[in-house]
Amino acid sequence: xxxxxxxxxxxxxxxxxxxxxxxxxxxxxxxxxxxxxxxxxxxxxxxxxxxxxxxxxxxxxxxxxxxxxxxxxxxxxxxxxxxxxxxxxxxxxxxxxxxxxxxxxxxxxxxxxxxxxxxxxxxxxxxxxxxxxxxxxxxxxxxxxxxxxxxxxxxxxxxxxxxxxxxxxxxxxxxxxxxxxxxxxxxxxxxxxxxxxxxxxxxxxxxxxxxxxxxxxxxxxxxxxxxxxxxxxxxxxxxxxxxxxxxx
Amino acid sequence: xxxxxxxxxxxxxxxxxxxxxxxxxxxxxxxxxxxxxxxxxxxxxxxxxxxxxxxxxxxxxxxxxxxxxxxxxxxxxxxxxxxxxxxxxxxxxxxxxxxxxxxxxxxxxxxxxxxxxxxxxxxxxxxxxxxxxxxxxxxxxxxxxxxxxxxxxxxxxxxxxxxxxxxxxxxxxxxxxxxxxxxxxxxxxxxxxxxxxxxxxxxxxxxxxxxxxxxxxxxxxxxxxxxxxxxxxxxxxxxxxxxxxxxxxxxxxxxxxxxxxxxxxxxxxxxxx
Numbered sequence: 001x002x003x004x005x006x007x008x009x010x011x012x013x014x015x016x017x018x019x020x021x022x023x024x025x026x027x028x029x030x031x032x033x034x035x036x037x038x039x040x041x042x043x044x045x046x047x048x049x050x051x052x053x054x055x056x057x058x059x060x061x062x063x064x065x066x067x068x069x070x071x072x073x074x075x076x077x078x079x080x081x082x083x084x085x086x087x088x089x090x091x092x093x094x095x096x097x098x099x100x101x102x103x104x105x106x107x108x109x110x111x112x113x114x115x116x117x118x119x120x121x122x123x124x125x126x127x128x129x130x131x132x133x134x135x136x137x138x139x140x141x142x143x144x145x146x147x148x149x150x151x152x153x154x155x156x157x158x159x160x161x162x163x164x165x166x167x168x169x170x171x172x173x174x175x176x177x178x179x180x181x182x183x184x185x186x187x188x189x190x191x192x193x194x195x196x197x198x199x200x201x202x203x204x205x206x207x208x209x210x211x212x213x214x215x216x217x218x219x220x221x222x223x224x225x226x227x228x229x230x231x232x233x234x235x236x237x238x239x240x241x242x243x244x245x246x247x248x
Numbered sequence: 249x250x251x252x253x254x255x256x257x258x259x260x261x262x263x264x265x266x267x268x269x270x271x272x273x274x275x276x277x278x279x280x281x282x283x284x285x286x287x288x289x290x291x292x293x294x295x296x297x298x299x300x301x302x303x304x305x306x307x308x309x310x311x312x313x314x315x316x317x318x319x320x321x322x323x324x325x326x327x328x329x330x331x332x333x334x335x336x337x338x339x340x341x342x343x344x345x346x347x348x349x350x351x352x353x354x355x356x357x358x359x360x361x362x363x364x365x366x367x368x369x370x371x372x373x374x375x376x377x378x379x380x381x382x383x384x385x386x387x388x389x390x391x392x393x394x395x396x397x398x399x400x401x402x403x404x405x406x407x408x409x410x411x412x413x414x415x416x417x418x419x420x421x422x423x424x425x426x427x428x429x430x431x432x433x434x435x436x437x438x439x440x441x442x443x444x445x446x447x448x449x450x451x452x453x454x455x456x457x458x459x460x461x462x463x464x465x466x467x468x469x470x471x472x473x474x475x476x477x478x479x480x481x482x483x484x485x486x487x488x489x490x491x492x493x494x495x496x497x498x499x500x501x502x503x504x505x506x507x508x509x510x511x512x513x514x515x516x517x518x519x520x521x
Contacts, residue, residue: 050444073272077270077448078270080448091468094464095463096457106446109446110449123261158264159266160265186258
């Protein structure tokens with residue numbers, strides 16, 4: 001489904017991704033892990049077509065994604081419907097007057113009639129347990145509530161792939177646990193999940209596969225999540241844990 | 249809610265692939281807005297990066313000299329003095345990076361060209377000397393200011409203002425403004441990215457979406473301002489802000505001062521001929 005071959009990217013000469021080779025199958029749940037500044041968020045933006053590789057090829061559903069193709073609005077819109085992106089900072093994702101309009105934004109654009117939009121919005125509100133916030137202004141919600149609304153907005157488009165940039169950041173343990181269960185449910189229903197996270201304790205529950213980035217902005221390892229803690233030396237080497245780290 | 253409950257509650261539409269063919273819509277404005285914000289942010293970022301001229305001249309001296317040069321240029325009525333200044337500026341430019349030379353000259357020449365166009369009717373009326381000298385003054389002034397801007401970081405320029413008895417609170421506001429333009433620019437860029445990713449069809453209220461982004465930006469800037477003030481209060485801020493900078497002159501600074509004196513001498517000798 002997602003295929004990156006020899007992909008490199010740099011911001012004004014500063015390397016952000018270095019020779020990335022990655023293949024993700026439909027229905028997989030993959031965690032991207034690495035210390036800050038190793039290129040995880042850049043890779044997620046690239047997968048969503050917000051950035052284009054300086055070198056290498058990015059294919060989505062066997063179709064090469066190029067800046068030229070993304071300039072074609074029909075292609076770009078169809079592509080963005082298939083792959084949804086939940087930003088690290090939920091504030092940047094919410095710009096409508098109330099939560100209902102925020103979730104309805106996508107379905108309305110897809111040309112659905114207002115009854116179908118209402119059903120879809122209510123389904124999303126129920127699914128994320130935010131029915132009570134329906135008419136509240138997104139900006140005044142708490143961090144966890146905003147994250148739920150941001151996920152609902154993306155989910156309303158029914159994308160095949162859900163990309164989440166550090167979704168656990170700033171959430172209390174209970175909401176984190178709820179989100180892990182929810183993402184697992186989505187994955188079991190067939191959605192492909194690509195999640196960047198620092199949370200070592202939840203990664204095994206979130207994904208079956210962990211991709212580790214090193215400080216050279218390359219993939220240091222691509223391994224089953226269950227084997228992650230057998231590779232403590234590797235985790236230390238890529239600065240994800242220090243020498244005092246203990247896993248229980 | 250546990251797994252089983254969740255799965256049982258998933259709506260049918262979420263379990264099926266969406267068979268969606270988008271309608272075409274004119275929304276190039278999102279892409280264009282993203283590009284223009286990216287350009288501004290990249291300029292701010294390149295300005296904030298560690299940069300120094302090859303001679304490590306004190307920022308306060310550079311600010312003072314540039315200011316003096318602009319005054320002398322505006323007072324001068326002679327081609328000779330402007331040519332002397334231009335020769336000096338070209339020598340300074342020749343020590344700079346190729347990309348920076350292109351940036352400085354392209355901006356300065358473009359502005360000088362527009363000045364020439366505006367003054368063109370005046371030239372047709374026979375006032376060639378005055379028109380040409382104004383155009384050359386604009387060109388020299390812009391090159392001088394751009395050299396300062398490209399060879400000195402903003403924070404060292406604002407720090408240098410302290411030497412000229414600019415009130416500290418003004419320097420603080422200037423520093424914070426530059427910082428927050430960059431931070432809010434980054435925030436608005438991400439909002440536009442999000443709008444772009446969620447614009448998967450025909451948006452009948454494009455202006456509504458942009459107004460939403462502007463509203464959120466306003467709220468965010470208000471919140472950031474309040475949080476920053478609270479943080480400053482917690483660190484003992486009572487309205488007084490002191491900027492301290494080291495003032496140590498090097499050989500390069502003395503040579504630079506000699507150049508300044510030379511430029512004043514050139515103005516006295518040729519500036520009013």
